[in-house]
Amino acid sequence: MARLLIVGGFLAAVFWVFSIVDCAVQPATRHRGVPKAAWIAIVVLIPVIGGILWFTIGRRRANDQSQRRVLAPDDDxxxxxxxxxxxxxxxxxxxxxxxxxxxxxxxxxxxxxxxx
Structure with missing residues (x-):
């Protein structure tokens, strides 16, 4: 039982660090809802839940329709x-x-x- 808690804690810490790094390296245009600094604060202050929130609602995906490439008229x-x-x-x-x-x-x- 103790090993399971250690492994779970280690995985939570790895996910937490990964979430912080991912949130910090994304350009400001890929942050949804609140500014980049606010997302970093959310992820840091609420370790696992903040990371889950970041990946589910905060991070704008590259293929998001709001960032569509504008075509010239002769290419459209x-x-x-x-x-x-x-x-x-x-x-x-x-x-x-x-x-x-x-x-x-x-x-x-x-x-x-x-x-x-």
Missing amino acids: PTFLQSIGKTEQDARIKRLEEELARLDEETDEPPAADSRP
């Missing part, structure tokens, strides 16, 4: 589906015309200096 499939095929074709045509005009402007030879 919902945006691409929202514009019709005719709009896309018209936009492509305008861009091609603009590129052709820019090519024509840069292909002209430089003006010759007229010296007396």
